[in-house]
Amino acid sequence: xxxxxxxxYYIPELIIxxxxxxxxxxxxxxxxxxxxxxxxxxxxxxAGGVLWNNYxxxxxxxxxxxxxxxxxxxxxxxxxLTTFSIILVSRYEKLLDRTYAAEYNAMLLIVLLGLFLxxxxxxxxxxxxxxELVSIPSYILAGMLKTDKESxxxxxxxxxxxxxxxxxxxxxxxxxxxxxxxxxxxGMNTALTGLEYPLTIYLPIILLLVGFGYKIxxxxxxFWTPDVYEGAPTPITxxxxxxxxxxxxxxxxxxxxxxxxxxGSVSQTxxxxxxxxxxxxxxxxxxxxxxxxxxxxxxxxxxxxxAYSSISHVGFMLMAFAILxxxxxxxVMLYLFxxxxxxxxxxxxxxxxxxxxxxxxxxxxxxxGKKNPVLAAFMTLSLLxxxxxxxxxxxxxxxxxxxxxxxxxxxxxxxxxAILNSVISLYYYFSIVKSMYLVESEDVDEVVEAHPVIxxxxxxxxxxxxxxxxxxxxxFGLIEKSISLWGG
Amino acid sequence: MDxxxxxxxxxxxxxxxxxxxxxxxxxxxxxLMGIELILNSANINFIAFNRFGGMETLDGHVFSIFVIVLAxxxxxxxxxxxxxxFKNIGSVNVDDAxxxxx
Numbered sequence: 001x002x003x004x005x006x007x008x009y010y011i012p013e014l015i016i017x018x019x020x021x022x023x024x025x026x027x028x029x030x031x032x033x034x035x036x037x038x039x040x041x042x043x044x045x046x047a048g049g050v051l052w053n054n055y056x057x058x059x060x061x062x063x064x065x066x067x068x069x070x071x072x073x074x075x076x077x078x079x080x081l082t083t084f085s086i087i088l089v090s091r092y093e094k095l096l097d098r099t100y101a102a103e104y105n106a107m108l109l110i111v112l113l114g115l116f117l118x119x120x121x122x123x124x125x126x127x128x129x130x131x132e133l134v135s136i137p138s139y140i141l142a143g144m145l146k147t148d149k150e151s152x153x154x155x156x157x158x159x160x161x162x163x164x165x166x167x168x169x170x171x172x173x174x175x176x177x178x179x180x181x182x183x184x185x186x187g188m189n190t191a192l193t194g195l196e197y198p199l200t201i202y203l204p205i206i207l208l209l210v211g212f213g214y215k216i217x218x219x220x221x222x223f224w225t226p227d228v229y230e231g232a233p234t235p236i237t238x239x240x241x242x243x244x245x246x247x248x249x250x251x252x253x254x255x256x257x258x259x260x261x262x263x264g265s266v267s268q269t270x271x272x273x274x275x276x277x278x279x280x281x282x283x284x285x286x287x288x289x290x291x292x293x294x295x296x297x298x299x300x301x302x303x304x305x306x307a308y309s310s311i312s313h314v315g316f317m318l319m320a321f322a323i324l325x326x327x328x329x330x331x332v333m334l335y336l337f338x339x340x341x342x343x344x345x346x347x348x349x350x351x352x353x354x355x356x357x358x359x360x361x362x363x364x365x366x367x368x369g370k371k372n373p374v375l376a377a378f379m380t381l382s383l384l385x386x387x388x389x390x391x392x393x394x395x396x397x398x399x400x401x402x403x404x405x406x407x408x409x410x411x412x413x414x415x416x417x418a419i420l421n422s423v424i425s426l427y428y429y430f431s432i433v434k435s436m437y438l439v440e441s442e443d444v445d446e447v448v449e450a451h452p453v454i455x456x457x458x459x460x461x462x463x464x465x466x467x468x469x470x471x472x473x474x475x476f477g478l479i480e481k482s483i484s485l486w487g488g
Numbered sequence: 489m490d491x492x493x494x495x496x497x498x499x500x501x502x503x504x505x506x507x508x509x510x511x512x513x514x515x516x517x518x519x520l521m522g523i524e525l526i527l528n529s530a531n532i533n534f535i536a537f538n539r540f541g542g543m544e545t546l547d548g549h550v551f552s553i554f555v556i557v558l559a560x561x562x563x564x565x566x567x568x569x570x571x572x573x574f575k576n577i578g579s580v581n582v583d584d585a586x587x588x589x590x
Binding site for chain 1: 499503506510516519520523526527529530531533534536537541542543547548550551554555558561562565566569570572573576577582585586587588589
């Protein structure tokens with residue numbers, strides 16, 4: 001589709017671009033700078049509305065650079081929801097420096113734009129650009145607390161790991177371009193079919209996996225995750241644990257399904273058929289969830305524990321990815337959507353604990369069960385959901401992933417590993433519950449109220465764990481429609 | 489084809505040197521230089537493939553221009569972070585940044 005006509009379907013991104021510029025410019029004018037927060041929020045709502053209007057349209061924009069389809073729309077709603085709530089909650093986080101609030105919001109909006117492009121890019125140039133557009137502002141956001149040594153160290157580790165991984169990925173992309181002679185991933189599918197020397201494809205595939213594996217923090221590319229998550233400001237940690245991860249999964253699904261499959265299964269004419277691709281992913285998934293869970297057990301810092309738990313959740317998502325096919329994609333997307341709510345509510349509770357009690361370690365959470373019974377109950381619900389116990393949405397998500405494994409009668413060993421992992425995760429999630437309810441606190445047990453915004457964010461996000469346990473069918477129908485592009 | 493091969497060899501050597509630099513150096517600025525080498529080796533690949541690989545379009549050239557721009561942006565942010573680190577802990581040695589572990 002021609003460039004000018006493409007703009008019709010590019011309005012959500014244009015709204016975000018305009019609001020980024022507005023936020024940056026208005027911050028300089030003292031009398032108007034306090035409105036930047038509202039501009040950021042309202043532009044996200046507006047973009048969401050336009051996106052909802054475009055829902056279901058499938059087209060290729062800007063001469064095949066990006067494609068809009070229900071698949072990318074689904075992920076874009078995840079990004080909008082996450083960014084909206086993060087911008088809202090960040091305003092009431094006490095550790096953040098208010099002086100740079102407008103720049104902080106502008107950075108989050110730039111990341112949002114990058115995430116939008118990541119979910120819909122279909123060209124190597126666009127893929128690389130969008131990944132960098134997400135990464136570079138993320139480095140800045142991780143180091144937002146300028147005088148805080150931990151935040152500083154987090155951003156240093158993030159920038160070194162991040163640019164190293166994206167450099168390796170870029171080298172892989174350059175070889176892929178040399179082999180296929182095109183930067184369009186649909187064209188690559190055709191070019192790879194008649195490949196003269198199939199062996200050459202292995203190097204770029206491995207390097208691509210490094211780049212994406214780093215983005216979704218898959219073992220062995222996870223080393224940055226716990227350090228960055230612990231050092232970065234808590235709202236940023238919450239953001240990084242959901243949105244860029246979802247985008248990484250989206251781009252991984254899109255690239256590997258477009259390039260290496262035909263009619264929903266691994267194409268036998270492609271050189272990739274020679275490697276046992278599902279087995280590699282299955283082993284990666286098993287290692288990712290086991291390592292994440294085992295290391296989480298010994299953590300005392302709640303943020304660090306949640307970082308390791310997010311690594312293990314990526315392992316669960318990869319488990320379904322080991323089975324190529326539309327049903328597996330559906331299971332991953334459902335899991336991701338549910339993971340958004342349970343993870344964000346857990347992180348908002350961490351913000352409440354650090355705001356009101358200056359509590360960062362598990363033992364500092366003692367007595368919260370009495371000091372704020374409502375929020376403690378909802379936190380318990382989120383932790384139940386993260387473990388995957390009924391009656392919570394986490395159970396539905398895990399159920400579908402397991403169902404995929406059993407339906408295809410492959411990788412029974414992987415299912416056993418996953419069940420064992422759920423048991424391990426129960427141990428460390430419930431050390432938080434134990435600390436909240438069973439450990440007596442010395443100080444007086446009077447109710448300590450959270451700021452209403454934080455309180456209601458926790459309650460609303462956590463309540464979805466029950467909602468989607470009861471009404472997961474509409475959500476599942478929506479996801480089913482979203483992946484119709486693969487003939488699911 | 490000979491000319492393509494020699495360019496690819498240069499790119500591969502630069503790539504290996506870049507990885508060596510990132511892995512062995514302790515100075516944060518030197519690590520960033522290693523990363524720049526990796527990015528430039530990919531650039532050489534793109535341009536060599538485009539020039540000698542019989543491509544009809546200029547995708548490779550365009551890609552390398554974008555990479556150059558992004559490398560500059562990344563270096564700007566990374567150096568700002570390193571300067572901030574130096575202000576806070578008085579060193580640019582990555583081994584001195586060891587508060588977060590476990």
